[in-house]
Amino acid sequence: MSELRERPTHRPAASPRELGIGMRFSLHPHCDDFVAVILGALNDARATAEAGDLVVESDDVSTYVGATAVPAEERLVRYLAEVVVAAHRRSREGHVVAHVLLSRGCPGETTCDLALTGLPVVEPVRVPATGVECRAQWSLYPLLDGGPEGSRDHMAHIEAAIDAARLRGVASEPAHYATRLGGDVAEVLATVADAWTAVGAGVPHVVSHLTLSVGSPSVGEEAAR
Amino acid sequence: MSELRERPTHRPAASPRELGIGMRFSLHPHCDDFVAVILGALNDARATAEAGDLVVESDDVSTYVGATAVPAEERLVRYLAEVVVAAHRRSREGHVVAHVLLSRGCPGETTCDLALTGLPVVEPVRVPATGVECRAQWSLYPLLDGGPEGSRDHMAHIEAAIDAARLRGVASEPAHYATRLGGDVAEVLATVADAWTAVGAGVPHVVSHLTLSVGSPSVGEEAAR
Numbered sequence: 001m002s003e004l005r006e007r008p009t010h011r012p013a014a015s016p017r018e019l020g021i022g023m024r025f026s027l028h029p030h031c032d033d034f035v036a037v038i039l040g041a042l043n044d045a046r047a048t049a050e051a052g053d054l055v056v057e058s059d060d061v062s063t064y065v066g067a068t069a070v071p072a073e074e075r076l077v078r079y080l081a082e083v084v085v086a087a088h089r090r091s092r093e094g095h096v097v098a099h100v101l102l103s104r105g106c107p108g109e110t111t112c113d114l115a116l117t118g119l120p121v122v123e124p125v126r127v128p129a130t131g132v133e134c135r136a137q138w139s140l141y142p143l144l145d146g147g148p149e150g151s152r153d154h155m156a157h158i159e160a161a162i163d164a165a166r167l168r169g170v171a172s173e174p175a176h177y178a179t180r181l182g183g184d185v186a187e188v189l190a191t192v193a194d195a196w197t198a199v200g201a202g203v204p205h206v207v208s209h210l211t212l213s214v215g216s217p218s219v220g221e222e223a224a225r
Numbered sequence: 226m227s228e229l230r231e232r233p234t235h236r237p238a239a240s241p242r243e244l245g246i247g248m249r250f251s252l253h254p255h256c257d258d259f260v261a262v263i264l265g266a267l268n269d270a271r272a273t274a275e276a277g278d279l280v281v282e283s284d285d286v287s288t289y290v291g292a293t294a295v296p297a298e299e300r301l302v303r304y305l306a307e308v309v310v311a312a313h314r315r316s317r318e319g320h321v322v323a324h325v326l327l328s329r330g331c332p333g334e335t336t337c338d339l340a341l342t343g344l345p346v347v348e349p350v351r352v353p354a355t356g357v358e359c360r361a362q363w364s365l366y367p368l369l370d371g372g373p374e375g376s377r378d379h380m381a382h383i384e385a386a387i388d389a390a391r392l393r394g395v396a397s398e399p400a401h402y403a404t405r406l407g408g409d410v411a412e413v414l415a416t417v418a419d420a421w422t423a424v425g426a427g428v429p430h431v432v433s434h435l436t437l438s439v440g441s442p443s444v445g446e447e448a449a450r
Binding site for chain 1: 245247253255257260284289317322331360364366367368370371379403405436
């Protein structure tokens with residue numbers, strides 16, 4: 001083997017824009033004045049979005065947030081934690097659910113050409129504790145391209161992510177199609193973001209979905225039992 | 226090449242249980258009496274779940290529904306359409322969002338061993354029109370295993386699914402990380418289910434996520450412009 005072949009390739013890491021690092025989230029305050037709660041929460045976190053150079057675009061179903069500067073993932077998660085906690089504080093009974101889709105590696109809907117781009121290795125995100133507990137269900141999708149029948153590559157990534165979340169004390173029991181998470185909103189979001197970036201160091205296109213619930217009366221019922 | 230090699234393999238198609246065909250959904254009525262709306266809607270559709278031999282298990286974050294009999298996907302979608310419409314009718318202002326995860330090919334959290342099982346070819350689902358319009362955002366994830374760098378297999382599946390949804394008149398413009406859908410709740414759910422089963426005829430593990438919104442005041446605002 002030639003020396004040339006064994007030398008690792010050093011390609012410049014792709015920027016957040018080139019990787020299409022961002023998220024979609026929808027916010028569901030379970031109260032009659034949900035419009036005021038949603039708009040209020042987005043407004044409460046606007047300064048954080050601006051300071052983080054995040055692109056925020058809301059439509060009739062969800063809100064897109066695109067990152068333009070590093071550390072991209074930390075900026076996204078800090079903003080999201082602020083929005084969720086603001087909605088929780090503003091809503092009448094405090095029950096708010098957020099659905100979150102984190103995506104990297106596929107900037108457009110139908111283009112996904114990152115084969116020649118270096119994938120960044122990302123430090124774990126640092127997110128200040130919020131003091132607000134949540135329950136969540138989490139899924140992680142490494143979008144590999146087809147290989148030999150019977151290999152289990154995509155599940156190996158998922159299993160490693162679940163193991164890491166268990167070590168942090170955030171993942172509890174498995175559920176069908178998802179892993180149950182619990183803890184401070186900041187720690188749950190950080191766990192999900194770190195798993196997403198860890199897979200993203202080796203796989204260009206990685207998506208993660210999270211359903212995060214705060215202030216649920218179901219949890220109160222369990223505690224009262 | 227020997228005749229033997231060219232002959233297609235005929236393996237018995239996996240059952241819904243073996244494939245782990247099912248879904249998780251969460252229901253978000255945006256009103257103060259959300260608990261009554263959610264429990265009422267689940268109760269309204271209970272007879273359909275029982276008649277369809279569906280396994281329904283709710284927890285504090287979402288509801289799991291597992292299929293045990295064919296046509297598995299049609300049973301799931303008919304039940305879900307009924308739940309969503311019931312919640313819409315029961316909620317005060319009618320604004321309800323459902324978040325849906327459809328999954329096939331990975332029965333457990335960390336087991337995904339279907340290499341030796343035949344994948345079923347599924348007929349398009351038939352779902353009666355509900356008369357309730359919705360807006361939705363949809364993502365489809367073919368979970369292939371790793372192959373040669375630079376191949377674009379997983380995106381080819383996604384592009385074909387979006388083309389099919391456009392032909393049905395259900396998909397509108399693309400958005401970051403999702404495709405926007407609109408139409409009768411039944412037709413939107415059928416489009417998503419048919420895309421999921423079409424990919425599932427060739428890829429064992431396929432997941433699809435959908436955020437479906439009915440009765441949104443944002444839509445009323447747009448219409449009034």
